[in-house]
Amino acid sequence: MRERFGDSFTINVPTFGRALVISDPAEIKQLFLSGPEVADKMDRNLGRVLGPGSIFALVGEEHRRQRKLLTPPFHGRRLAAYERIVEEETEREVATWPHGEAFATLPSMTRITLNVILRAVFGAEGAEFSELRELLPRLINLGSWLAVLPLPRGGIGWRRFWALRRSYDAIVERLISKIDGLDDRDDILAMMLQSRYDDGSAMSHRDIADQLLTLLAAGHETTATTLAWAVERLRRHPSLLRELVDEVDSGGSTLLDATILEVQRTRPVIDFVGRQVRADGFRLGRWTVPKGYVVLVSIGLLHDDDSVFPNARTFDPYRFVGVRPDLYQWIPFGGGVRRCLGAAFATMEMNVVLRTILRDLTLAPTGEPAERWRSRGVANAPAKGGRAIVHRRTARTSSASRRTDASTTP
Numbered sequence: 001m002r003e004r005f006g007d008s009f010t011i012n013v014p015t016f017g018r019a020l021v022i023s024d025p026a027e028i029k030q031l032f033l034s035g036p037e038v039a040d041k042m043d044r045n046l047g048r049v050l051g052p053g054s055i056f057a058l059v060g061e062e063h064r065r066q067r068k069l070l071t072p073p074f075h076g077r078r079l080a081a082y083e084r085i086v087e088e089e090t091e092r093e094v095a096t097w098p099h100g101e102a103f104a105t106l107p108s109m110t111r112i113t114l115n116v117i118l119r120a121v122f123g124a125e126g127a128e129f130s131e132l133r134e135l136l137p138r139l140i141n142l143g144s145w146l147a148v149l150p151l152p153r154g155g156i157g158w159r160r161f162w163a164l165r166r167s168y169d170a171i172v173e174r175l176i177s178k179i180d181g182l183d184d185r186d187d188i189l190a191m192m193l194q195s196r197y198d199d200g201s202a203m204s205h206r207d208i209a210d211q212l213l214t215l216l217a218a219g220h221e222t223t224a225t226t227l228a229w230a231v232e233r234l235r236r237h238p239s240l241l242r243e244l245v246d247e248v249d250s251g252g253s254t255l256l257d258a259t260i261l262e263v264q265r266t267r268p269v270i271d272f273v274g275r276q277v278r279a280d281g282f283r284l285g286r287w288t289v290p291k292g293y294v295v296l297v298s299i300g301l302l303h304d305d306d307s308v309f310p311n312a313r314t315f316d317p318y319r320f321v322g323v324r325p326d327l328y329q330w331i332p333f334g335g336g337v338r339r340c341l342g343a344a345f346a347t348m349e350m351n352v353v354l355r356t357i358l359r360d361l362t363l364a365p366t367g368e369p370a371e372r373w374r375s376r377g378v379a380n381a382p383a384k385g386g387r388a389i390v391h392r393r394t395a396r397t398s399s400a401s402r403r404t405d406a407s408t409t410p
């Protein structure tokens with residue numbers, strides 16, 4: 001479509017109707033900076049299934065109020081407390097990886113990110129941890145289909161969904177009732193229970209349940225899929241891989257941080273973010289967009305634009321070394337007042353997972369062609385699941401000997 005019509009065009013999407021697709025950085029910036037009275041979340045999104053208290057379901061002032069309450073747990077000092085959980089979960093998972101044979105890393109990444117959210121966000125352990133681990137992927141998977149498909153509310157799909165949701169609510173109530181001593185806890189559930197709106201009121205348990213489910217739906221598969229892409233990319237760039245191992249061994253993180261940015265630029269797992277126009281005749285750059293219209297910001301087209309990122313098709317993490325990406329040009333987390341609330345959490349998590357893998361294992365490079373994209377409902381994953389071959393790193397080898405290892409590993 002871009003080749004035929006340029007950086008902007010309209011398309012007919014079955015569930016959204018006619019929508020305007022944009023990928024010009026100035027128009028994207030204008031849209032992200034427009035107030036919620038001009039353009040806000042799309043009507044048809046995950047909020048339909050996550051519950052009325054979900055941040056995805058809220059607009060305008062209600063949304064702002066909820067964001068203000070939820071932002072502090074995802075930033076600064078709080079994040080450091082979760083690093084240990086991420087490291088432990090990664091160590092536990094990679095200990096099960098076969099050595100010397102190819103396997104898909106995506107299922108492992110999905111287990112790591114699920115366990116991390118259950119521990120860091122839900123503060124779950126014991127029976128509740130196991131029950132949620134089993135129930136939540138089914139609930140989210142069914143919910144993400146129901147959010148977009150026009151199925152009757154009384155039909156079998158919705159009835160099944162509400163049965164799962166009732167089991168989920170009961171587990172969250174149990175989790176809350178078991179908490180004694182909120183002050184000793186670092187998890188986000190405990191912080192939600194303690195937090196207060198500007199008027200001094202607390203969050204209801206129902207809203208907390210909706211919000212926890214939202215964090216899981218938004219943060220679990222997206223992070224896992226990006227990690228699988230990171231493995232896919234690193235194995236195809238052996239000299240970068242060697243440099244990253246050296247950096248991890250010496251305790252640095254500059255190149256790894258840049259690599260994560262570049263993985264997200266070249267393999268954004270969410271294709272687009274959308275806004276519904278709420279004002280009459282919204283003037284967006286060259287366009288006048290009617291009220292009710294959906295505007296889709298194409299993350300893929302923007303990231304792939306040579307005039308924004310020179311040699312955009314080339315995977316080159318060095319473009320981000322010592323450079324902070326422009327938040328209206330590098331947009332895997334969306335932008336504006338609805339930008340991903342968990343962006344800092346996800347970045348910390350991806351950094352810890354990758355550095356733990358590089359510390360404990362040798363990732364074998366490959367000459368195989370790049371993996372293709374495959375949609376998994378919410379996120380776009382590598383078609384073969386980010387296949388890897390790993391070998392145990394026995395001792396802290398020198399860079400020189402590691403260089404030989406990497407180049408001779410099949």
Ligand code: HEM
Binds near residue numbers: 342345346
């Ligand atoms: C690599 C991992 C992730 C990616 C690529 C990602 C991407 C996104 C995108 C594209 C949006 C929509 C932004 C917009 O409309 O402008 C979003 C929203 C959101 N994300 Fe993430 N996300 C990731 C991880 C997480 C994590 C770990 C959490 C929390 C644990 C999280 C929580 C949220 C929430 C709550 C929203 C809704 C924000 C709002 O509507 O105000 N995300 N994310």
